[in-house]
Amino acid sequence: MTACGAEDLAQRRAGERIDAAAKATRTLARVMAIRTAALAIGGWLPLVLILAGAPWLVQRGVSAGAVLGAVTYVSRGLQPALQGLVQVLGGSGLWLLVTLSRIAEAAAPDAPGAATGPADRVTGAPEAPRGRPDAVPQGGPGRVELHGVTFGYARSAEPVISALDLVLWPGEHLAVVGPSGAGKSTLAALVAGVLEPQAGRVRLDGVPLRALGTGTLARHRVLIPQEAYVFAGTLRENLTYLAPGATTAEVDAAVDAVGARPLVARLGGYEAAADPRELSAGERQLVALVRAYLPPARLILLDEATCHLDPASEARAEEAFARRPGTLFVCAHRISSALRADRVLVLDGTSTALGTHAELMADSALYRDLVGHWEGAGGEGGGEGDKGAGATEDARATEVSEV
Template identity: 65%
Template sequence: MNRAAHGLLRSALRARRPEFARLAGWSLVQAVPALLSGWLVARAVDDGFLAGRSAEGLGWLALLACSVLLGAWGTRRATLQLAEVVEPFRDDLVTLVTTGTLQRSARLTGPPDTAGVARLTEQVEIARESYGAIVMFVQTFSVTAVSVLLGLVVLDPALLLFVLPPLAAGLALFLLALRAMAARQRAVVLADEAIAEQVGTVADGLRDVTACGAEDVVRVRVGARIDAAADAARALARLTAVRTAALGVGGWLPIVLILAGTPWLVHGGMTTGAILGALTYVSQSLQPALRGFVQGLGGSGLWLLVTLTRILEASTPTAAAPPPGPSLSPGAVPDGPQGPHSLRRGAAPVSRPGTSRRVGPLPMPAADPPGRTQPRDGRVELRGVTFGYARSAEPVVRDLDLVLAPGTHLAVVGPSGAGKSTLASLIAGVLEPRAGRIRLGGVPVRQLDRGRLSRCRVLIPQEAYVFAGTLRENLAYLEPTATESDLDAAVHAIGAQALVRRLGGYGATVDPAVLSAGERQLIALVRALLPPARLVLLDEATCHLDPAAEAVAERAFAGRPATLIVCAHRISSALRADLVLVMDGSHCRLGTHDRLMADCALYRDLIGHWDGQGDTERPADDRELTHRKAT
């Protein structure tokens, strides 16, 4: 892609030759002080001050001041002309990015990669600024260097022996190191992008990371990305020392050589004014131009090359695919001994629905701290639990007392926003209450053994996840020792036989992108059914299934010797439960279906929108529990 970036820069230069020619013309005006400064200083010294004609010396210096003013005017005009070169280049990059983004969007499924688009937009602006800086640095140095060398020839050609060799050596040293510096700069950019992507992915899946006890895995993984970025930055810093050395050789060594060779030059007939003029050329014109060229090309130039390469990689429809590796996409949250990200084939962080991220294998998490243990049974106990998302906000749950005997089937119902998912997260240990305590089998949920979390409880959220791999690896992730008969029993209990046949059996490779949301939920449900968890929480985990399939799945979990809590997507889930918890803001009512029909107006209101014929809902009102509070 570096070759493609070079080609893009060359095409931009060829397409705007007239603009570059005008810019070069104004750069010549800008370089007038560089061309005349040393010669005017020499005349002021030799013909003026040393000859006892101070007025003439001041006249020569006045001409130098006029040349400086002329150069300032040329700098202004060159800067204005620069916009005619830079802005069309920016427009070309915007067109390239827009075309590539549209083509990718037409080919890919799932939500748009808005972060990627924003990153490309930022890179276009970086490329624009870097391109403008490079054009000015290169043009200014080229014109200044030629002007200085011509001025030295006018003063005395012998001066070139003291200036030209070190200047050429410094430039050669810098240009030889430039390719390696570009590689280091690219590594820094890629490392920064990897950190941003990893942190964004963790933020998107933070609830599931906490639910699955994967904090240690994620901490190790993000820490590895940060360490890689630090190593890349240190490697670049070590190499940029060459830039300082090149500046010293090309900019400072000529001054040292001229001073050291002054006796020889004077003995050869060179005047004092010529030597001072040569020092003026080097110190006031050549050295600043060289410093700008080296620092600009070594800074903005590297950024330009790297960002152009990244823009071309992201915008080209035929860009190479990422390196092979497992990816994670919607369908089932792996909630096992290593949390949601550690797979036997490698793993990936939790991604947003419809996305797929490819990464390498994850490290094993560190051992859990002492004090975490296993619950005795599936007894769920909440005492005085209060939770709010901010201290100043109204609590979502207030002073809640709830005790469920082992094996209880509880349905949690209520309007949207009533706090059903919040309650599930509290019971799972994902959220920590502001007040009160929550226990599972006598153990505080925040102290459950995260090394064996799937033996304690399984949480399936609405947005489940499926990772790239075989169907067997997806289904048996939480129970790696499951036999084929175990898989068959779980698949039959959930009602996923047709899906298994369509995918080609347990050995078939799963492509998450071609699975529907309901198929991903079926895989997640089978996965959660296999381990002997004491508590199962279904947080609208069947919302993409039809009512009949939802009923089959809930009966499969209710038939196990485990406590089952269902945050109901449909009110019909309440009819299959032993107990129903009705949530209405921070107010909750617990009871059986018959008791709540008699005592709870909100529950009657919710039930009133269900026709009671099997598991069929009225499509206009009852696909989700979104009914407003009863009055």
């Protein structure tokens, strides 16, 4: 939602449902409180009435044994049953009270004790309000600067990214490689503004990402994760989600550039229904790639967004984005992505190495190991690909999919 600039819309729609649920819970809690009080009184009231009316009953011929029997019945039979019912209802009321309290806490993030995220721990200047375009990137297009960026998922945990300095020049194609868990996706999320660093700054064309409103940021960069999202609707609606005003000619150009024409033909054209359940993982990635290609964003981030494509389809898609104006950031699924890049960033915990393929082959033992591991596994193994091309995933590629 952050990557698409839909935070305000999602918050508003979710808030309406939460408010309705809170109102219903309050009403139910009041009813339960009244019922619980009534049953609690009802458990003792018969006994009190019998004892208070015992002299009057005896004077009118009711024997003491009958009065004692009534007291025994109420105290031994009716009262325990009512008390059990009250306890059950009281437990439900307590559960409702706790639920209502949690909803109230979530609706008041500034209240004492409210949870805070990484944004609350960022050092430096106070954050500009999100949700409005406080600043507009100038120059570029697509110059990305990271200065002393550090990020960890908990205060007590070792940082995933530590004091990273990096500059991506306008139009540059960078590939990020490293072992599984090295922080490739974390870095992509930091550059995209989805995560905020605990220390340091990320700038896009000279403007801190934190100074950009969500709408402005969404117009200037696109992040495609590994698991592509396709929603129920027509294929055209899915492809033009980030560029609703795109013409058919523009959609055709994007489809042909990325290599999604067989998918369009298989589904029956742009007006055909795009059922996510009927699409393979590779086909969903093709839809997401076309969707990202259409808008004029100056920064494109592919976080293993081609991992389900065969090597030829992956190469075609990455080369299409590399020819496009702007900067390309690729978390590599195959080492072949690094061969196509201008520069390669090697992540290994908090240590990094940056250079061209030739430079890293000479200077980085980890990079040599990654390249050797890939070549030893059989080179260009296939991915799941799209059904129209008939590509299948190669088990050897799976073994090294986390380069």
